Amino acid sequence: MADVAAAAGVSGQTVSRVVNASPRVDPETRIRVEAAMADLGYRPHRAARALRTGRSGTIGVIVATLSTVGNSRMLEAVASAAARRDLAVTLVALAGRADVGAAFDRLHDLGVDGAVVLNEATAIAEGVTPPAGLALVAVDSPGGAFATVQSDHAGGAEAATRRLRDAGRRTVAHVAGPAGSFAATERERGWRAAHDGAPVPEPVRGDWGAASGHAAGRALAADPAVDAVFAANDQMALGVLRALAEAGRDDVAVIGFDDVADAADYRPPLTTVRQDFDALGEAAVAALAATLDGAPATRTVVPTTLIARASG
CATH class of the missing domain: 3.40.50.2300 (Response regulator)
Incomplete structure (x- = not known):
């Protein structure tokens, strides 16, 4: 650090501030110190820093x-x-x-x-x-x-469910995540809130995986009253979409949660709730x-x- 300070024409304390990303260094001085560090091959020693x-x-x-x-x-x-x-x-x-x-x-x-x-x-x-x-x-x-x-799990789930209800869907079923999961519980809470106190069907519980979504989707596809599904994540929504397609139920709307990288390439492209x-x-x-x-x-x-x- 002393060598860097000498090469840059600054104090050792200024070099320390640059190393520790302190805002108390003007830009020109920071550039000069960083150039000296690069020229000398200087790198902070983590163990020494930890001791200090x-x-x-x-x-x-x-x-x-x-x-x-x-x-x-x-x-x-x-x-x-x-x-x-x-x-x-x-x-x-x-x-x-x-x-x-x-x-x-x-x-x-x-x-x-x-x-x-x-x-x-x-x-x-x-x-x-x-x-x-x-x-x-x-x-x-x-x-x-x-x-x-x-994330605002409940708010996102409520917005997804209200979208389906506002579109005139009669029965918005829910494929929920595992019992004991905080995110799954919050998303279920949002789904219930969107019904404004109206009776809701019992959720069908999955394990976040597409296979569990497929199993849930097969059961829901057999119920003619179900015309919409909110799945607690996109992987389970993928399984639901497959089950609905196999049953010829192209009348059922589906919304997922997460906005995974492939969601736009599902068939059909998946409406979903994006987590940041x-x-x-x-x-x-x-x-x-x-x-x-x-x-x-x-x-x-x-x-x-x-x-x-x-x-x-």
């Missing part, structure tokens, strides 16, 4: 599964948001509730600054006390002593950084957007 700051520059991510679109997209979004802050990510996958305490202990032993608990993993981790000093942020959680981040995973990942990492700086726990709800296509 008490921060490792690494965060943990705890996930129950990566087989669902929501989990894999959230992991990607959190990793991207962390990279923008020059943070490394350590991933721990859970096999079940018995692993949660061990996962917390492992991350603590690895010296991570804090952890983001993703989606279904929050339900598994509920009630488990993390080691002292391990800051946490939960994605899709009813809340507690730590910060939470979520980039914003969710940014909010989760920002909340973790704020927690590490001593801020009180916050709850962040990221808006969703209804994407209209041919299916509904």
Whole structure:
């Protein structure tokens, strides 16, 4: 750092500010320091920085599964948001509730600054006390002593269902996500709210996968009263569309949730509710950084957007 300071004609403190992305450096000076760093091949030493700051520059991510679109997209979004802050990510996958305490202990032993608990993993981790000093942020959680981040699941589901009802659909059936999932519960709540207190059919429950959507779709296709389906995610909606096509039920409208990359290429193209995973990942990492700086726990709800296509 002293060599960089000498080459750039600045103080060591100015070099430190540039390295740590401090706004207290004018642009011309920053360019000069960065050029000197490049010429000298200087890179900050993470271990030395950790000893000086008490921060490792690494965060943990705890996930129950990566087989669902929501989990894999959230992991990607959190990793991207962390990279923008020059943070490394350590991933721990859970096999079940018995692993949660061990996962917390492992991350603590690895010296991570804090952890983001993703989606279904929050339900598994509920009630488990993390080691002292391990800051946490939960994605899709009813809340507690730590910060939470979520999409507006209920609002998006309500908007999707109202679209179908406003189009004159008589019976909007619901293919729900797994029992115990926060996101599934919230989406079911939005579906119910859109009926304004009117009776609703019992939801048909799936497991987020297309096969479970197909099984649900076969049952719904056999009911002539069903003329619309709101599926709790796009993968299950895909299975529903296949079942309806097999039954010759081209009169049934379908709306999904997530807006996966292939949704526009479903047959028919899928009307769905888009989650802003980039914003969710940014909010989760920002909340973790704020927690590490001593801020009180916050709850962040990221808006969703209804994407209209041919299916509904």
